[in-house]
Amino acid sequence: MWRVIVRLSYTSDTSSYLRNTIEPMLTGCGLHSTGTGTWESNAVPANIAANQLGQVLQQAADPSTINNVNPDAHLNHLWIYVDRA
Secondary structure, eight states: OEEEEEEEEEESOTTOHHHHHHHHHHHHTTOEEOSSSEEEOSOBOHHHHHHHHHHHHHHHHOGGGSTTOOTTOEEEEEEEEEEEO
16 A cells, blocks of 8 residues: 655646646545645555556646646646655
8 A cells, every 4th residue: 555645736727627627536546635735645555546646647747638728727846755655
């Protein structure tokens, strides 16, 4: 089992479409919001964490694939910390 902590922020995501698309992916990975732009879990199976974080990276890398996202919206920063729980 792995502990995963993710912190991310966006630029020009004025309608929060990018954030609202990525949040369910983080929740699906077993992460919960700390309310500060950080998501974390106590323990997540490695295969689920890897799959979900891969999906998050794909969406964050190309937000133009998300309906109604501001064309200027993009990932500002992404910080991922993973260690054995």
